[in-house]
Amino acid sequence: MNVNRRDLASGLIFLAISAVFSLYALNTLPTGSSSRMGPGYFPLAVGGLLGVLAVVIIAKSLVSPRVRIDPWPLRGMFFILIAPLVFVAMIRVAGFALTILTVTLVTAFASRRMTFRLALPLSAGLTAFCVIVFVWGLNLGVPVLPPALNH
Amino acid sequence: MEFAIFDNLALGFTTAFTFANLGYCLIGALLGTLIGILPGVGPAATIAMLLPITFSLSPVSALIMLSGIYYGAQYGGSTTAILLNLPGESASVVTTIDGYQMARRGRAGPALAIAAIGSFAAGCFATLVIAVFAPPLTQVALMFGPAEYFSLIVLGLIASVVLARGSFVKAVAMILAGVMFGMVGTDIYTGAARFTLGTVEMREGVAFVALAIGMFGISEILNNLKFERERQITIQPINGLMPSREDLRRSVGPVTRGTLIGSFLGILPGGGALLSSFAAYAVEKKISPNAAEFGKGAIEGVAAPESANNAGSQTSFIPMLTLGIPGNAVMALMAGALIMQGIVPGPAVMTNHPALFWGVIASMWIGNLMLLVLNLPLVGLWVRLLRVPYFVLFPCIMAFCTIGVYGLQMSTFDVIYISFFGLLGFVLISLDCEPAPFVLGFILGPMLEENLRRAMLLSRGDMTIFVTEPICAVLLATAAVAALVVTLPTINRKRDEVFVED
Numbered sequence: 090m091n092v093n094r095r096d097l098a099s100g101l102i103f104l105a106i107s108a109v110f111s112l113y114a115l116n117t118l119p120t121g122s123s124s125r126m127g128p129g130y131f132p133l134a135v136g137g138l139l140g141v142l143a144v145v146i147i148a149k150s151l152v153s154p155r156v157r158i159d160p161w162p163l164r165g166m167f168f169i170l171i172a173p174l175v176f177v178a179m180i181r182v183a184g185f186a187l188t189i190l191t192v193t194l195v196t197a198f199a200s201r202r203m204t205f206r207l208a209l210p211l212s213a214g215l216t217a218f219c220v221i222v223f224v225w226g227l228n229l230g231v232p233v234l235p236p237a238l239n240h
Numbered sequence: 241m242e243f244a245i246f247d248n249l250a251l252g253f254t255t256a257f258t259f260a261n262l263g264y265c266l267i268g269a270l271l272g273t274l275i276g277i278l279p280g281v282g283p284a285a286t287i288a289m290l291l292p293i294t295f296s297l298s299p300v301s302a303l304i305m306l307s308g309i310y311y312g313a314q315y316g317g318s319t320t321a322i323l324l325n326l327p328g329e330s331a332s333v334v335t336t337i338d339g340y341q342m343a344r345r346g347r348a349g350p351a352l353a354i355a356a357i358g359s360f361a362a363g364c365f366a367t368l369v370i371a372v373f374a375p376p377l378t379q380v381a382l383m384f385g386p387a388e389y390f391s392l393i394v395l396g397l398i399a400s401v402v403l404a405r406g407s408f409v410k411a412v413a414m415i416l417a418g419v420m421f422g423m424v425g426t427d428i429y430t431g432a433a434r435f436t437l438g439t440v441e442m443r444e445g446v447a448f449v450a451l452a453i454g455m456f457g458i459s460e461i462l463n464n465l466k467f468e469r470e471r472q473i474t475i476q477p478i479n480g481l482m483p484s485r486e487d488l489r490r491s492v493g494p495v496t497r498g499t500l501i502g503s504f505l506g507i508l509p510g511g512g513a514l515l516s517s518f519a520a521y522a523v524e525k526k527i528s529p530n531a532a533e534f535g536k537g538a539i540e541g542v543a544a545p546e547s548a549n550n551a552g553s554q555t556s557f558i559p560m561l562t563l564g565i566p567g568n569a570v571m572a573l574m575a576g577a578l579i580m581q582g583i584v585p586g587p588a589v590m591t592n593h594p595a596l597f598w599g600v601i602a603s604m605w606i607g608n609l610m611l612l613v614l615n616l617p618l619v620g621l622w623v624r625l626l627r628v629p630y631f632v633l634f635p636c637i638m639a640f641c642t643i644g645v646y647g648l649q650m651s652t653f654d655v656i657y658i659s660f661f662g663l664l665g666f667v668l669i670s671l672d673c674e675p676a677p678f679v680l681g682f683i684l685g686p687m688l689e690e691n692l693r694r695a696m697l698l699s700r701g702d703m704t705i706f707v708t709e710p711i712c713a714v715l716l717a718t719a720a721v722a723a724l725v726v727t728l729p730t731i732n733r734k735r736d737e738v739f740v741e742d
Contacts, residue, residue, distance in 0.1 A: 095670075095671040095672050096407070096410070096671075096672075098671050099410055099413075099668060099671040099672070099673050102667070102668065102671075103413045103416075103417060106417050106420060107416075107420075110420045110423075110435065113435055114434070114435075117434075118427075118432060118434060119432075122701060123696050123701035123703060124696055124697065124699075124700045124701025124702075125697070125701070126429075126692075126693045126696060127430065127432075128427035128429070128430050128432040128434055129434075130693075131423065131689040131692065131693070132420065132423050132434065132435075135416055135419050135420055135423075135685075136420065138416055139413060139416040139417060139420065142409055142412060142413045142416065143413060145409060146409055146410060146413065149409075158670060158671065159466060159670060160466075161466075161666075161670065162462065162465040162466050165462060165465035166462055166465075166663070166666070169458065169461060169462060169465075169634065169638065169662070170458070170659045170662055170663055171659075172638050172642070172659075173638075173641075173642050173655045173656065173658040173659045173662075174655075174656065174659055176642040176646070176652075176655055177652040177653075177655045177656055180646065180652060181652065189639055189643070192635075192638060192639060192642060193635035193636075193638065193639050194635075196634050196635040196638040196639075197631055197634065197635045199465060199630075199631075199634055200465075200629075200630050200631035200634065202629070202630075202631055203631045207631065208631075208635075211631075211632060211635060212635060215635055215636060215639055216639075219639055219640075219643060223643050223647070227296075227647075229643070229647050230650070
């Protein structure tokens with residue numbers, strides 16, 4: 090079938106965003122009237138408009154010449170998108186140094202050409218740099234070592 | 241009137257010429273080049289990633305530093321375009337055509353030099369254009385009521401995607417999606433919590449810096465990973481920087497024309513740097529006596545688009561500073577930075593914060609000067625950065641981004657947004673949806689809603705004022721015509737052709 094998959098997929102994403110926000114607004118926010126707009130009025134209006142556009146994009150994509158979606162770099166996506174979450178999980182308990190060491194190690198493996206022997210010195214050096222610049226230099230109020238060690 | 245201009249510029253230069261502000265401008269230009277020269281990192285990504293470091297500064301210093309970063313990043317983009325045939329941003333795509341050819345013939349030095357000299361000349365002129373045209377535009381905007389302002393924002397948003405490339409409908413959908421995410425948080429009129437998923441953290445709205453880093457920075461990194469296997473770097477060597485007398489003579493005309501084209505197109509929303517450089521190249525190719533050389537390393541083909549690019553990016557400050565309506569991604573980031581500093585971009589900035597307004601304009605000129613006297617001699621050092629492999633680059637970027645976002649408010653919640661918007665941005669980019677309109681919508685959404693609600697309060701809910709009030713009607717009709725025209729099939733095809741580089 091001739092389908093522009095890029096348009097189809099983006100249309101579906103827009104439809105999802107429109108539906109989530111519109112339903113959320115309908116269920117939790119008073120709409121009000123046009124002379125006294127409630128907090129739900131504008132979200133519903135924008136959500137409706139976005140929904141219409143999404144349907145147009147989807148409809149057009151079904152009758153367009155075929156366009157594929159390039160394959161995603163799944164390995165890179167995994168390591169790069171997980172890194173901030175690692176930061177969030179560690180920063181409060183593990184201290185600054187261990188957190189940055191782990192975050193940079195994880196990110197390094199987004200590249201196919203990475204090996205442990207390259208990554209470890211790189212991450213260690215970067216961690217030292219960040220401790221000096223951000224914690225000592227710019228006075229970021231974060232403990233360098235795990236807070237638990239101090240007790 | 242003329243005297244007022246010089247008074248204003250004098251105020252600007254006294255603001256910008258303090259030791260600290262000159263320092264921030266310098267650091268900004270250096271950092272901007274440092275990040276902007278990295279392969280595949282454009283100005284928007286650079287600014288997004290460096291945003292956190294400016295927030296500890298005063299608004300004036302922060303904006304001065306950001307402009308420094310912007311010019312540095314743009315210059316970095318031209319450098320990779322010329323030396324690597326790899327445009328850091330869409331605006332330097334045309335520079336690659338003749339710039340890379342010059343580099344291959346051993347004339348990389350003159351190409352880089354003429355890019356910097358042309359940019360500086362363009363910067364000087366564009367600074368004057370801003371000083372002359374900004375005040376009257378502000379006067380007009382100050383007369384606008386909420387209904388007019390709403391219409392103006394609609395026009396600005398539509399125009400910003402009409403003049404950009406790619407599917408119009410998808411770009412408008414991206415704007416609306418951005419507007420939706422901009423509504424997350426506490427409603428300013430009723431105090432109702434909107435779309436906060438029951439969390440306390442989301443009551444303050446989506447953290448702008450994290451959103452910008454995700455949409456521009458992380459998504460761009462992921463997009464680069466797609467090509468890691470094919471990536472091979474051959475950097476053309478630089479022998480001697482100075483352009484010959486002949487080079488300079490041939491460049492005078494193109495620089496002048498490029499500057500004029502860029503200054504004009506830059507004011508239009510969305511057009512800015514991209515449209516300017518394409519238009520300037522096309523004009524030179526038509527009228528140059530050396531037209532046959534174009535595409536094979538003509539210096540005019542570097543001088544014209546680089547001047548236009550810089551003039552355009554400078555005058556694109558005009559709608560942001562005077563009307564509060566950013567026309568492109570970079571201006572959206574600047575506007576976001578201002579908002580986070582507690583200053584609402586718009587016509588009031590010039591009257592309430594004259595030192596900020598004119599200081600930023602003066603610092604543009606200073607930033608250009610710094611690029612010329614500093615970056616050009618340092619080009620050998622910058623070039624080494626081009627060899628930095630991705631697996632070194634990404635951990636550095638990720639460490640700085642997470643620390644930067646966390647350091648702003650000590651909020652772990654904000655750091656999660658980086659992943660969320662990084663994923664959203666990358667997926668949408670891979671589906672041919674540019675992230676810029678999304679961020680524009682996010683920034684302008686709250687202004688759009690506030691003005692609509694105020695307008696409706698004043699008119700007692702009468703929607704017809706948008707048709708009966710003459711200014712509203714004209715603005716909205718212009719937006720409608722622009723939208724209609726661009727969706728017509730024949731025009732649409734022509735528009736695609738404009739952005740196709742030979």
